[in-house]
Amino acid sequence: MAVEAVESRTTASSSGSAFGSAFGPAVALSCRECGERSPLGPVFACASCFGPLEVAYELPTGDPEELRRRIEAGPASIWRYAPLLPVAADVAERPNLNPGLTKLVKADNLARELGVTGGLYVKDDSGNPTHSFKDRVVAVAVEAARTFGFTTLSCSSTGNLAGAVGAAAARAGLRSCVFIPHDLEAGKVVMAAVYGGDLVGIEGTYDDVNRFCSELIGDPLGEGWGFVNVNLRPYYAEGSKTLAYEICEQLGWRLPDQIVVPVASGSQLTKIDKGLRELVALGLVEDRPYKIFGAQAEGCAPVSAAFKAGHEVVRPVRPDTIAKSLAIGNPADGIYVLDIARRTGGGVEDVDDAAVVDAIRLLARTEGIFAETAGGVTVGVTRKLLASGALDPELTTVVLNTGDGLKTLDAVAAGPTATIRPTLDAFRAAGLQGR
Amino acid sequence: MAVEAVESRTTASSSGSAFGSAFGPAVALSCRECGERSPLGPVFACASCFGPLEVAYELPTGDPEELRRRIEAGPASIWRYAPLLPVAADVAERPNLNPGLTKLVKADNLARELGVTGGLYVKDDSGNPTHSFKDRVVAVAVEAARTFGFTTLSCSSTGNLAGAVGAAAARAGLRSCVFIPHDLEAGKVVMAAVYGGDLVGIEGTYDDVNRFCSELIGDPLGEGWGFVNVNLRPYYAEGSKTLAYEICEQLGWRLPDQIVVPVASGSQLTKIDKGLRELVALGLVEDRPYKIFGAQAEGCAPVSAAFKAGHEVVRPVRPDTIAKSLAIGNPADGIYVLDIARRTGGGVEDVDDAAVVDAIRLLARTEGIFAETAGGVTVGVTRKLLASGALDPELTTVVLNTGDGLKTLDAVAAGPTATIRPTLDAFRAAGLQGR
Numbered sequence: 001m002a003v004e005a006v007e008s009r010t011t012a013s014s015s016g017s018a019f020g021s022a023f024g025p026a027v028a029l030s031c032r033e034c035g036e037r038s039p040l041g042p043v044f045a046c047a048s049c050f051g052p053l054e055v056a057y058e059l060p061t062g063d064p065e066e067l068r069r070r071i072e073a074g075p076a077s078i079w080r081y082a083p084l085l086p087v088a089a090d091v092a093e094r095p096n097l098n099p100g101l102t103k104l105v106k107a108d109n110l111a112r113e114l115g116v117t118g119g120l121y122v123k124d125d126s127g128n129p130t131h132s133f134k135d136r137v138v139a140v141a142v143e144a145a146r147t148f149g150f151t152t153l154s155c156s157s158t159g160n161l162a163g164a165v166g167a168a169a170a171r172a173g174l175r176s177c178v179f180i181p182h183d184l185e186a187g188k189v190v191m192a193a194v195y196g197g198d199l200v201g202i203e204g205t206y207d208d209v210n211r212f213c214s215e216l217i218g219d220p221l222g223e224g225w226g227f228v229n230v231n232l233r234p235y236y237a238e239g240s241k242t243l244a245y246e247i248c249e250q251l252g253w254r255l256p257d258q259i260v261v262p263v264a265s266g267s268q269l270t271k272i273d274k275g276l277r278e279l280v281a282l283g284l285v286e287d288r289p290y291k292i293f294g295a296q297a298e299g300c301a302p303v304s305a306a307f308k309a310g311h312e313v314v315r316p317v318r319p320d321t322i323a324k325s326l327a328i329g330n331p332a333d334g335i336y337v338l339d340i341a342r343r344t345g346g347g348v349e350d351v352d353d354a355a356v357v358d359a360i361r362l363l364a365r366t367e368g369i370f371a372e373t374a375g376g377v378t379v380g381v382t383r384k385l386l387a388s389g390a391l392d393p394e395l396t397t398v399v400l401n402t403g404d405g406l407k408t409l410d411a412v413a414a415g416p417t418a419t420i421r422p423t424l425d426a427f428r429a430a431g432l433q434g435r
Numbered sequence: 436m437a438v439e440a441v442e443s444r445t446t447a448s449s450s451g452s453a454f455g456s457a458f459g460p461a462v463a464l465s466c467r468e469c470g471e472r473s474p475l476g477p478v479f480a481c482a483s484c485f486g487p488l489e490v491a492y493e494l495p496t497g498d499p500e501e502l503r504r505r506i507e508a509g510p511a512s513i514w515r516y517a518p519l520l521p522v523a524a525d526v527a528e529r530p531n532l533n534p535g536l537t538k539l540v541k542a543d544n545l546a547r548e549l550g551v552t553g554g555l556y557v558k559d560d561s562g563n564p565t566h567s568f569k570d571r572v573v574a575v576a577v578e579a580a581r582t583f584g585f586t587t588l589s590c591s592s593t594g595n596l597a598g599a600v601g602a603a604a605a606r607a608g609l610r611s612c613v614f615i616p617h618d619l620e621a622g623k624v625v626m627a628a629v630y631g632g633d634l635v636g637i638e639g640t641y642d643d644v645n646r647f648c649s650e651l652i653g654d655p656l657g658e659g660w661g662f663v664n665v666n667l668r669p670y671y672a673e674g675s676k677t678l679a680y681e682i683c684e685q686l687g688w689r690l691p692d693q694i695v696v697p698v699a700s701g702s703q704l705t706k707i708d709k710g711l712r713e714l715v716a717l718g719l720v721e722d723r724p725y726k727i728f729g730a731q732a733e734g735c736a737p738v739s740a741a742f743k744a745g746h747e748v749v750r751p752v753r754p755d756t757i758a759k760s761l762a763i764g765n766p767a768d769g770i771y772v773l774d775i776a777r778r779t780g781g782g783v784e785d786v787d788d789a790a791v792v793d794a795i796r797l798l799a800r801t802e803g804i805f806a807e808t809a810g811g812v813t814v815g816v817t818r819k820l821l822a823s824g825a826l827d828p829e830l831t832t833v834v835l836n837t838g839d840g841l842k843t844l845d846a847v848a849a850g851p852t853a854t855i856r857p858t859l860d861a862f863r864a865a866g867l868q869g870r
Contacts, residue, residue: 076511095543095544098538103533108530109530109605109606109608127562129538129562129804130803131841163805166803167799167805168803169803170544170800170802171544171801171802171803173544177867180851182851189849189850189851190847190848190850191805193850193851194795194796194799194840194847195799195800195805196796196799196800198852198853198867199851199852200851200852200853200854200855200862201853201855202854203854204857209857212857212859212862216862219859221859221868360629364602364605364629364631365605365630365631366605367605368532368564368565368601368602368604368605369564369602370565370598370629370630404841405626405629406566406839406841406842409621409622409625409626412625412629414624414628414629415624415625415628415634416615416617416624416628416634416635417628417633417635418636419617419636419638420636420637420638421639422637422638422639422643423647424651424654424656427635427647427651427656428656432635433656433657
């Protein structure tokens with residue numbers, strides 16, 4: 001299972017040297033399709049086969065105990081894992097939002113409701129600075145942007161990413177320019193605009209925004225621009241590995257048996273798997289089987305559909321779900337998600353919007369965690385997989401909540417139990433005192 | 436300066452014994468007006484003079500170095516300070532939201548804009564589980580509720596407190612019943628209702644809600660109910676001391692020179708002062724002068740007005756400001772705030788709503804922190820106090836942000852820089868590329 005990670009370690013090249021130690025243990029970009037290596041740089045597609053590039057490392061060798069102690073003595077943020085990320089060793093000293101090390105909540109109340117006896121945990125990324133996991137990936141992208149000399153940080157977004165980029169750029173002293181569909185909800189526009197960067201509304205759909213950004217990257221107009229999820233994507237994506245590292249460290253340097261991850265582009269799931277395999281290869285956790293499950297909303301479930309049909313390709317869909325942050329109809333990493341779900345003995349499942357709302361309320365009622373719709377998807381899928389027997393209730397299970405309910409308030413129609421006049425008689429009549 | 440704290444330590448009684456070790460180092464309630472002591476219990480007013488009660492302690496004696504090490508080895512939450520709070524030593528083992536240990540952000544960008552050279556820090560409590568400092572105080576109140584055998588957790592609220600109580604009760608396995616004005620904004624209603632407790636809309640103003648709650652406490656209908664900010668108030672209020680503890684620990688066990696705190700009821704400011712004095716009395720920090728400054732919104736500035744006029748009493752006002760979480764027209768602890776501001780050489784100042792919005796945007800633009808209106812008040816007042824010379828720019832200054840901008844989105848009218856068609860020509864015409 002740890003073959004690739006080990007390979008990263010033993011076939012190290014010095015191709016990263018153009019940037020000195022700025023990328024830490026990262027040594028090259030590697031094509032996920034043909035395996036060809038290219039030097040570290042602001043590129044995202046293989047020059048040979050146009051396959052997606054990812055970061056390859058020369059990971060630290062030596063005593064795992066010593067590395068573990070070094071990590072534990074590090075900052076209370078993702079930067080404690082700097083030795084495993086494409087960043088310089090002194091990354092924490094530069095102004096940044098210091099995301100990560102969010103709570104791993106032992107969800108005993110939820111476990112009782114769902115019948116899980118092996119230990120149920122919620123990794124709650126609403127605790128990040130802008131309240132979603134995007135702070136992790138953007139933080140790593142900002143470091144790459146600095147190294148490449150980019151002065152403007154950019155992205156296309158319909159929500160969480162816009163806020164994460166705006167905030168990170170402000171703190172880092174970079175200019176930002178974020179592109180959104182012009183008809184975004186007012187609340188999301190405020191969140192994207194408040195950090196003072198440029199915010200550009202594009203007359204068109206989110207697809208139009210993306211197409212426009214791709215054009216801009218290829219044009220002199222976009223010179224000096226780092227698009228976190230395009231030309232900085234290989235670095236950006238690595239930030240998701242920190243979810244795997246934190247979960248294992250917080251479990252006492254132990255792999256979870258089962259983990260339920262939301263699937264939008266699929267990148268997060270693939271990087272969590274990469275992170276887990278690295279920890280095994282480094283000897284930081286015992287090499288034991290784990291299963292990874294992907295979670296989608298029924299209204300945008302192309303990977304789930306492919307998994308169930310036994311397909312090896314993912315057929316694009318037109319999204320129609322309240323889980324907007326997962327609404328990617330043509331997920332770039334969909335086929336890798338299928339590979340991982342099958343290789344680990346996990347799966348991919350989906351739930352409808354009503355189940356998403358139910359699950360948001362279930363998590364709030366049992367654990368006091370108010371999740372974004374994406375968190376409703378993972379909790380809802382967990383419930384469904386337990387019912388079907390795909391998830392074993394006697395094993396240690398981790399469920400991801402990647403965002404905050406405050407950002408998707410409209411999805412939850414919660415209201416007062418009663419409305420009364422301010423008198424004891426009226427209260428008595430409402431019948432709430434004895435409950 | 437440390438007289439009261441020392442007195443707490445040396446006049447210890449055993450009046451807390453009715454509850455065993457449930458209240459840890461707390462030994463009695465003490466009247467803030469006449470000083471009379473009464474046993475720990477769910478009471479909030481002195482039986483002799485009706486003055487407000489607060490918790491008195493027998494704080495740990497012995498080697499400060501050892502206590503410091505014990506705290507540093509403790510949980511990453513307010514419970515690391517359990518030896519200084521009215522809670523049992525094993526408090527962290529019971530299900531709770533584990534608030535606290537939020538980031539103390541070194542705000543160098545903001546410092547440059549404001550001309551602060553002595554070190555400027557933002558204590559960012561938007562990182563708490565429900566994104567406001569209320570999680571701290573509610574967590575301590577929950578422990579008291581458990582000890583007193585209360586089965587329902589309650590409060591009156593127009594915002595942050597409702598969510599904090601709902602979430603904390605859910606996680607703790609207590610029932611909750613929260614009272615709100617019936618015409619609250621839909622978003623706030625969702626936040627109060629989503630945790631599954633009872634939510635009661637009261638036909639009337641916030642004052643009517645409060646009056647009703649006071650009636651309910653005195654009636655058999657309210658038996659077994661713990662109102663966090665009424666009959667549990669002495670315990671609840673102590674939670675704010677943790678802000679002082681964390682700031683000093685995060686500064687390397689050092690007192691800040693100047694600290695700017697929002698003033699609603701005034702309780703938070705008085706407890707921060709109490710916490711700082713305790714650290715001095717315990718030898719955990721060096722005994723040096725510090726100045727505390729209170730911050731209010733001009734539309735609800737009764738304490739600021741009294742400070743400026745040299746009054747010793749606070750004349751109530753009718754609030755009219757966008758800083759709703761500070762809109763208490765008749766602040767219970769106002770006179771104590773005046774005492775502390777004068778004793779420490781600090782002050783109380785206010786800013787108008789336009790300055791609040793400016794300050795929210797300034798903090799977002801410089802540090803990537805999106806503050807609630809209350810955070811706009813403290814940053815705005817900091818700027819004003821620097822301009823007037825009341826704050827010394829060469830001293831270490833800490834500014835509190837007690838809540839999250841996501842909860843007061845309407846206050847900030849931020850929008851796109853431009854709206855364009857999805858073409859490079861349109862983008863070029865917008866003139867954004869060269870900025």
